Amino acid sequence: MTKIFDIAVIGGGLAGCSTALHARIKGASVVLLERGRCGTQASGVNYGGVRQQGRHSAELPLARRSRSIWSNLETLIGSDCEFTVTGHVKLARNDADMAELAVHRTVLRDHGIHAELLGASDIRRRFPYIGPGYAGASLCAEDGHANPRLVAPGFARAARALGADIREQSQVEAIHVLGDIFSVTLANDPAPVKARQLVNTAGAWGASIAALFGDCVNEAVMAPNMCVTEPIAPLIGPNLGVCGGGIYIRQTAHGSVIFGSGLGTADRDALSARPIADVTRDAAAAAIAMVPQLANVLLLRSWTGIEGRMDDGLPVVGPSPNTAGLFHAFGFSGHGFQLGPAVGAVLAELCIDGHSPTSLHGLSITRFNRAANTHV
Amino acid sequence: MSAQDPIVVIGAGPAGMNAAKVLVAAGVKPVVIDEAREAGGQIFRRPQFELSRDDKALYGFDARRARQFRSDFAALQPAIDYRPETVVWSAEQSKLYLLRHGQPDVQRWSRLIIATGAMDRIVPTKGWTAPGVFSLGGAQIALKAEASLIGRRVVFVGTGPLLYLVAYQYAKAGAKVGAVLETGRPFADLSLLPDLMAGRSVFARGLYYLGWLRMHGVAVRTDVAPLAVTLDDSGNVKGLSYLFKDKTFEASCDALAIGYGLKAETQTADLLGLDFHFDAQQRQWLPTTDADGRSSRANVYLAGDGLAIRGSEIAAESGRLAASALLKDAGHRCKTDSVRHRRAIDMSARFRKALDTLFPYPSQIAAGIADETIVCRCEGLTAGTVRQAVHASGEGDINRIKAFCRVGMGRCQGRLCGPATAELIAASAGIDIAAVGRLRGQAPIKPVALGTLTNGPT
Numbered sequence: 001m002t003k004i005f006d007i008a009v010i011g012g013g014l015a016g017c018s019t020a021l022h023a024r025i026k027g028a029s030v031v032l033l034e035r036g037r038c039g040t041q042a043s044g045v046n047y048g049g050v051r052q053q054g055r056h057s058a059e060l061p062l063a064r065r066s067r068s069i070w071s072n073l074e075t076l077i078g079s080d081c082e083f084t085v086t087g088h089v090k091l092a093r094n095d096a097d098m099a100e101l102a103v104h105r106t107v108l109r110d111h112g113i114h115a116e117l118l119g120a121s122d123i124r125r126r127f128p129y130i131g132p133g134y135a136g137a138s139l140c141a142e143d144g145h146a147n148p149r150l151v152a153p154g155f156a157r158a159a160r161a162l163g164a165d166i167r168e169q170s171q172v173e174a175i176h177v178l179g180d181i182f183s184v185t186l187a188n189d190p191a192p193v194k195a196r197q198l199v200n201t202a203g204a205w206g207a208s209i210a211a212l213f214g215d216c217v218n219e220a221v222m223a224p225n226m227c228v229t230e231p232i233a234p235l236i237g238p239n240l241g242v243c244g245g246g247i248y249i250r251q252t253a254h255g256s257v258i259f260g261s262g263l264g265t266a267d268r269d270a271l272s273a274r275p276i277a278d279v280t281r282d283a284a285a286a287a288i289a290m291v292p293q294l295a296n297v298l299l300l301r302s303w304t305g306i307e308g309r310m311d312d313g314l315p316v317v318g319p320s321p322n323t324a325g326l327f328h329a330f331g332f333s334g335h336g337f338q339l340g341p342a343v344g345a346v347l348a349e350l351c352i353d354g355h356s357p358t359s360l361h362g363l364s365i366t367r368f369n370r371a372a373n374t375h376v
Numbered sequence: 377m378s379a380q381d382p383i384v385v386i387g388a389g390p391a392g393m394n395a396a397k398v399l400v401a402a403g404v405k406p407v408v409i410d411e412a413r414e415a416g417g418q419i420f421r422r423p424q425f426e427l428s429r430d431d432k433a434l435y436g437f438d439a440r441r442a443r444q445f446r447s448d449f450a451a452l453q454p455a456i457d458y459r460p461e462t463v464v465w466s467a468e469q470s471k472l473y474l475l476r477h478g479q480p481d482v483q484r485w486s487r488l489i490i491a492t493g494a495m496d497r498i499v500p501t502k503g504w505t506a507p508g509v510f511s512l513g514g515a516q517i518a519l520k521a522e523a524s525l526i527g528r529r530v531v532f533v534g535t536g537p538l539l540y541l542v543a544y545q546y547a548k549a550g551a552k553v554g555a556v557l558e559t560g561r562p563f564a565d566l567s568l569l570p571d572l573m574a575g576r577s578v579f580a581r582g583l584y585y586l587g588w589l590r591m592h593g594v595a596v597r598t599d600v601a602p603l604a605v606t607l608d609d610s611g612n613v614k615g616l617s618y619l620f621k622d623k624t625f626e627a628s629c630d631a632l633a634i635g636y637g638l639k640a641e642t643q644t645a646d647l648l649g650l651d652f653h654f655d656a657q658q659r660q661w662l663p664t665t666d667a668d669g670r671s672s673r674a675n676v677y678l679a680g681d682g683l684a685i686r687g688s689e690i691a692a693e694s695g696r697l698a699a700s701a702l703l704k705d706a707g708h709r710c711k712t713d714s715v716r717h718r719r720a721i722d723m724s725a726r727f728r729k730a731l732d733t734l735f736p737y738p739s740q741i742a743a744g745i746a747d748e749t750i751v752c753r754c755e756g757l758t759a760g761t762v763r764q765a766v767h768a769s770g771e772g773d774i775n776r777i778k779a780f781c782r783v784g785m786g787r788c789q790g791r792l793c794g795p796a797t798a799e800l801i802a803a804s805a806g807i808d809i810a811a812v813g814r815l816r817g818q819a820p821i822k823p824v825a826l827g828t829l830t831n832g833p834t
Contacts, residue, residue: 037776044779149779153769230787230823254782272649277466277473277819281480284826295827300787301818 389417754786
C-alpha cells in the first residue's frame with residue numbers, strides 16, 4: 001500500500017521548504033515535490049533584502065513573524081545564511097515621500113516595528129556615501145539582508161534531516177482528489193504521491209496549480225534584473241532603497257555590492273530568464289546616483305530569476321475557498337524572501353492545527369473574486 | 377532584426393578574418409569587432425611598432441603565414457568596418473553591447489559570426505598565484521606583443537603542443553629554458569603515429585621544436601606531476617617541485633609558465649542562449665553547430681577555436697565555411713568551395729583527435745589538487761572549500777556549488793578556475809564530469825566599471 005503523507009508541498013522555494021521544515025517540527029509526515037532544485041528560482045536569485053518597512057500592512061504580521069525566525073536561523077537550520085542586521089534605509093526623494101514615510105511609520109508601530117525618520121542632514125552625517133538630493137529617509141534598524149542562495153537549500157536540508165521527503169527533479173503532471181486524499185502524478189515516477197493535505201508554494205507557477213482546483217487568479221511573471229560588483233572595502237552599512245521603488249543597494253560582508261532596478265525578461269514556460277543589458281546600464285546609473293563612489297567599481301555579473309506577480313502586488317496566502325485541505329502561498333510579487341520563513345510556519349499551522357496566530361487578513365485568494373471554474 | 381542591420385564578425389584572428397574575406401568577396405561589408413589593437417588573434421599577435429622584431433623570430437615556422445595574414449588584412453581593411461580595441465560586454469538578439477576606449481556603444485546585427493578564440497586552461501598547483509607564475513598564453517603575449525620575457529630562466533609545465541612551441545620561442549628569444557615538464561605521455565603510444573602523420577607539416581614542426589629543445593640541452597620530461605611552486609623569501613617563484621618516476625625533483629627558475637591546452641571562449645555564445653554539448657575528447661563544453669558552423673539559433677554562426685580547439689589552420693577553414701553558410705542562408709551567391717573546406721577540416725580531425733589523446737587535460741591531477749591549494753584565485757577559495765561544499769550539500773552541479781561557496785564568482789567569472797573546479801566537483805561527488813554541467817555565462821563578459829557603462833550617450 002502506498003504511503004499517505006500528512007502533507008504534500010508543491011514547489012521547493014523558500015516558502016515550500018520552510019513549510020516542510022515546520023510541518024516536520026510539528027510531527028507531520030511531509031513530502032515536497034520540486035520540479036528542479038530547491039531554491040533555484042525567485043527564492044535563490046533575488047536581491048536578498050530582509051526588510052519589514054515599506055511593506056503593505058497586510059504583509060506586516062507575516063513580516064514580523066518572519067523577522068523572529070530570521071534571528072533564529074542558526075538554531076533552526078544550522079546556518080545563519082549570512083543574515084546581517086544592518087538596518088534598512090528607505091530614502092525620500094521629496095517632502096511628499098517624507099510625509100508618506102511618516103504615515104508608514106505609524107503603521108509599522110501598530111505592528112510593533114520601530115522606524116526612525118531621518119532628515120537630509122542626518123543622512124549626510126550618518127551615511128556620507130549616499131548621493132545628494134534626498135529629502136530624508138526612514139531607518140528600520142532591525143531590518144537587514146541575507147544570502148538568498150543559501151536560504152531555501154538550507155531549509156530543505158534541515159527538513160530532510162528531520163525526515164521530510166524532499167524530492168527534487170520531480171515535476172507534477174496532474175493532481176486528483178480521491179475522497180479526502182490528494183493524489184499527485186509525477187512525470188518521473190509511475191507511483192502517485194498521496195497526501196491528506198496539499199500546499200501550493202509553486203511561485204510563478206502557483207496560479208496554474210491553483211487553477212487545477214478552480215481557484216482562478218491572474219498571476220503575471222516578473223524577473224528582477226540583479227547586478228553584483230567586485231568586492232570592495234566596507235562602504236555601505238544598511239540595505240538601501242528609495243520611495244517609489246527604483247534602485248536598491250546592499251553590500252555583503254564579503255564586500256560585493258549587490259543592486260537591482262528594473263526587470264529582465266522571463267519565459268515561464270521555457271523556465272528561462274535573463275537580464276537585459278539596457279536595464280543593467282540604467283541600474284548602474286541609478287546605483288551611481290544613490291552611491292556615487294560606485295562609479296569606479298567593477299560590475300562582475302548580472303542575473304535574474306522567475307517570480308510570480310499578482311495584480312495588486314501582494315501574495316496569495318491562505319486556504320483554498322473551493323477545496324478542503326488545500327492551501328496556497330504564491331505570487332510574492334518580488335518581495336517574498338523576507339516573508340518565506342514565516343509563510344512556511346503559518347502554512348504548517350494551518351495544515352496541522354487548523355489555525356495560526358499570525359493574521360493573513362488581506363492575502364486570501366478570494367480577494368480577486370473571479371468566477372471559479374469547475375471543480376477538479 | 378532588420379535586414380538593414382549589418383553582418384557582424386566578432387574576432388579578428390584567423391577564423392574571423394577569413395570569414396570576413398569570404399563575405400567581402402560576395403559584396404558584403406561586415407563589421408569586424410576585435411579586442412586587440414591589431415588584427416591577427418593570438419597566433420599572429422604583433423608587437424607595438426617600436427618593439428618590432430623580425431617575423432622569423434616572432435612566429436618561427438608561421439612567419440610566412442603571418443606575413444600572408446597581414447597582407448591579406450591590409451587588402452581587406454578598406455572593405456570592412458573594422459573596430460579594433462572593442463570589447464563585447466553583452467550580447468542579445470540583434471544587439472551587441474560594446475565598450476571602446478571607455479565608451480559604451482550598441483552594435484546592431486542581422487547575422488553574427490562568433491570567432492572569439494580560446495584561452496589557457498590551467499590546473500592550479502600549490503603556490504601558482506605567486507608573482508612570476510604566468511599562463512602559457514600570457515607568456516606568449518609578453519613575447520609577441522611586448523617583446524619581453526617573463527623571466528630569465530623559465531620553466532614550462534603543462535601539456536600540449538603549445539608548451540614546446542612557446543619554450544622554443546623563449547629559447548630563441550634568449551631565455552634560459554629550465555625545463556619543459558609535460559603531464560601527458562605523448563611519446564609512449566606509437567599506435568597513434570599514423571594519425572599524427574596526417575598532420576603533416578604541423579606534426580613535423582612539433583617534432584622540430586622538441587628535437588631542437590633536446591639538442592640544446594633542455595630537459596624535456598613527460599608523465600610528470602607538478603607538486604608545488606617553490607618560493608623565495610620575498611615570495612617570488614624560485615622553482616617547481618614535481619614528481620617524476622616516483623621521485624621528487626625541483627626545476628629552478630625565476631618564472632613559470634603553466635598551460636594545459638586551451639579552452640574555447642564561449643561567453644558570447646552562451647549569452648545568446650546557443651545550445652552546447654560536452655565534448656569528451658576535449659573535455660569541455662562547446663557550442664553545438666552543424667558541419668559549416670550554423671549554431672542552434674538562426675543567423676548565428678561560429679568558427680575557430682571558440683567553436684572547438686583545432687588550431688589556427690582549421691580556424692581559417694572554419695571561418696570560410698561559416699561565412700559561406702551565412703551567405704547561402706542569406707540568399708547570396710557564394711563562390712566558396714565549401715566541400716573543399718569541409719574536407720580540409722575532416723582531414724585534420726584525425727590529427728586533432730590524436731593530439732587530444734596524447735595531450736589530455738590531466739583530469740586526475742586536477743581532481744587530486746591538495747585541499748590547501750587555492751583553486752579560485754579571485755575569491756581565494758581552496759580545493760578543500762569546494763570539496764566541502766560538495767559534501768555538505770550532496771550536490772554536484774557546478775552552478776549550485778558556485779552558489780554555495782562562491783567558486784567562479786570572482787573577476788574571472790570562472791574562466792580560469794572553471795575546468796579544474798569541474799574536475800574537483802566530479803571527483804568529490806562521484807559523478808561523471810559531464811553531469812557537473814557548465815558555469816552559466818553572465819553579462820558582463822568581462823568586468824566593467826559602473827561609471828564606464830553609463831558614460832556618454834545612450
